[in-house]
Amino acid sequence: MSRISATFEKLQAAGRKALIPFVTAGDPDNASAVPIMHTLVAAGANIIELGVPFSDPMADGPTIQRSSERALKNGTSLRDVLGFVTEFRTRDSETPVVLMGYANPIEAMGYDAFADAAAAAGVDGVLVVDYPPEESEPLTMKLRHRGIDSIFLLSPTSMEARMDGAARLASGYVYYVSLKGVTGAANIDLTEVAERIPQIRSRVNLPIGVGFGIRDGATARAIAGVSDAVVIGSRLVQEIESSPPEALLENLHRLVSEIRQAMDA
Amino acid sequence: MQMYDLPDSKGHFGPYGGVFVAETLIHALDELRTQYESLRNDPAFVAEFEHELKHYVGRPSPVYHAKRLSQKAGGAQIWLKREDLNHTGAHKINNTMGQALVARHMGKKRIIAETGAGQHGVASATVAARFGMECVVYMGSEDIHRQAQNVYRMKLLGASVVPVESGSRTLKDALNEAMRDWVTNVEGTFYIIGTVAGPHPYPMMVRDFNSVVGRELLTQMPDVLGRQPDAILACVGGGSNAMGAFYPYIPHADVRLIGVEAGGLGLATGKHAATLCAGTPGVLHGNRTYLMQDANGQIIETHSISAGLDYPGVGPEHAWLKDTGRAEYVSVTDDEALEAFHMMCRLEGIIPALESSHAVAHAMKMARDMSSDKVLLVNLSGRGDKDMATVAERSGLSL
Numbered sequence: 001m002s003r004i005s006a007t008f009e010k011l012q013a014a015g016r017k018a019l020i021p022f023v024t025a026g027d028p029d030n031a032s033a034v035p036i037m038h039t040l041v042a043a044g045a046n047i048i049e050l051g052v053p054f055s056d057p058m059a060d061g062p063t064i065q066r067s068s069e070r071a072l073k074n075g076t077s078l079r080d081v082l083g084f085v086t087e088f089r090t091r092d093s094e095t096p097v098v099l100m101g102y103a104n105p106i107e108a109m110g111y112d113a114f115a116d117a118a119a120a121a122g123v124d125g126v127l128v129v130d131y132p133p134e135e136s137e138p139l140t141m142k143l144r145h146r147g148i149d150s151i152f153l154l155s156p157t158s159m160e161a162r163m164d165g166a167a168r169l170a171s172g173y174v175y176y177v178s179l180k181g182v183t184g185a186a187n188i189d190l191t192e193v194a195e196r197i198p199q200i201r202s203r204v205n206l207p208i209g210v211g212f213g214i215r216d217g218a219t220a221r222a223i224a225g226v227s228d229a230v231v232i233g234s235r236l237v238q239e240i241e242s243s244p245p246e247a248l249l250e251n252l253h254r255l256v257s258e259i260r261q262a263m264d265a
Numbered sequence: 266m267q268m269y270d271l272p273d274s275k276g277h278f279g280p281y282g283g284v285f286v287a288e289t290l291i292h293a294l295d296e297l298r299t300q301y302e303s304l305r306n307d308p309a310f311v312a313e314f315e316h317e318l319k320h321y322v323g324r325p326s327p328v329y330h331a332k333r334l335s336q337k338a339g340g341a342q343i344w345l346k347r348e349d350l351n352h353t354g355a356h357k358i359n360n361t362m363g364q365a366l367v368a369r370h371m372g373k374k375r376i377i378a379e380t381g382a383g384q385h386g387v388a389s390a391t392v393a394a395r396f397g398m399e400c401v402v403y404m405g406s407e408d409i410h411r412q413a414q415n416v417y418r419m420k421l422l423g424a425s426v427v428p429v430e431s432g433s434r435t436l437k438d439a440l441n442e443a444m445r446d447w448v449t450n451v452e453g454t455f456y457i458i459g460t461v462a463g464p465h466p467y468p469m470m471v472r473d474f475n476s477v478v479g480r481e482l483l484t485q486m487p488d489v490l491g492r493q494p495d496a497i498l499a500c501v502g503g504g505s506n507a508m509g510a511f512y513p514y515i516p517h518a519d520v521r522l523i524g525v526e527a528g529g530l531g532l533a534t535g536k537h538a539a540t541l542c543a544g545t546p547g548v549l550h551g552n553r554t555y556l557m558q559d560a561n562g563q564i565i566e567t568h569s570i571s572a573g574l575d576y577p578g579v580g581p582e583h584a585w586l587k588d589t590g591r592a593e594y595v596s597v598t599d600d601e602a603l604e605a606f607h608m609m610c611r612l613e614g615i616i617p618a619l620e621s622s623h624a625v626a627h628a629m630k631m632a633r634d635m636s637s638d639k640v641l642l643v644n645l646s647g648r649g650d651k652d653m654a655t656v657a658e659r660s661g662l663s664l
Binding site for chain 1: 287288291292293560563
């Protein structure tokens, strides 16, 4: 069983929901990458989505775009990100790590080289924003052979046939993008999410994470009530952006703990 | 003649093209593809498009024998397809007119577009005004600075121009931003992409609308010359004017198709936009194609004297035509393009766009080594009024 599935099983047995923070690797600097990951786990994260910076993050709003630009200014490459995961694994062999990013850095490395390196580093899942199911099969198969899950997005406009298409290739969990727009855009529509989740559940036999537009403990709690996992990205990236270096880990810890407590309350 | 029926139903040209976008955009693209598939085969829609091209755009555009330029080159005869004579001064309006009509059929009231030099923005603002639609144009803040006159033209036409401050603040970032707008406002908004790139069906749709250029040539050249030209040359940034001229000629194997990219300061300097000549395949802006990228797959900044060619990707069908050898791709430097620009002005009384000047420059190079009974057809994709400031600055003048 993959580390992601084991995590969800354990949480389910305990009656808890997964908290999945997203941060861009290399933001604010390369040295902070691994300490940030450990801090997120210590504050209650169950799975980490680690953003691979890209020069043209088409599906992201300004907050995550800026974090990508900061990381690229630090020279953070996909190989560096895999190095962070390797280092993280020396102290944490339990928390699943999902790489989230865009196709081109993977295309540039080559599917086989990437899949091998990701497996060696201890990566558990890969979410390529601009590989919809139609274009993702070659990579998905290579990852699957190495025991790495492929995570897919579903959106409010995904029709039933598309859910089936994603279900065929997805493993680990699926990620429901809860609003029309880019990351960090608006506030989430809880009623819409509550209506959509059962529809997805009837067609996709995997845990469902919900993200895009979750900014505080109260919303996280409400979302946790109807889904299996809560993904928080832009709000954390904002905290990284606004924190002075010496307070960064402490601020992140406080924010993630608050959300965790709200979800568990 | 060989059969050529690309792209396939998923938008692939061999390994290139496709739909590489986030799930949030798939529904909108599906809707567009379905609508466009039915419209492109609908005689009433085709007639409507042709009517607009004739009465609003001013088509057909003439072909013209550039005799003095040919004499100067000293070899093959150079002919020009005068897309510079279209309404708004470039081939861009062929596509924006087509897409605006599709938007109307889909009941969309708001048009968005990205622009680099501003030509596609102007052509989009023009058709939006023509049909009473709201128009928002995304433009990199660097480009807004460089192309103040086109920004004003768009505003006169009633469009809002939104400065893009992310990334390199140029065309590619404007495209990212337009995509983000579309994802957010997908229901009432139609995104007019300005070149043969982006996710399927855009490369096919933009090619189809621009291929009026090649279709006209197919009958015009035999009329004036008694035969087809020996080669067709066109500049390639994203590649819409080239694709428009090339596409109907793909089955005519005896006509060479030559795309001319922006060599900037020279390929060896790395400061250029010759994606097909010097790039490698990857995924950007919704399709797989050749890209200007570093070893880590990050997109790198390009350079060209001509803003319209200054793009780090290229249409996927060009990538396929390159790999199969059906089309050839070469590059011309800033200086060579500028020299051709001045020659066109002095010898033919035509002020060409700096983009099109690249194709003229290569035609003159080629013509030298060919006999005088050979014919090179250059797609003169636009006029150069927009480039006055750039050219003057190069000559040490300020307007």
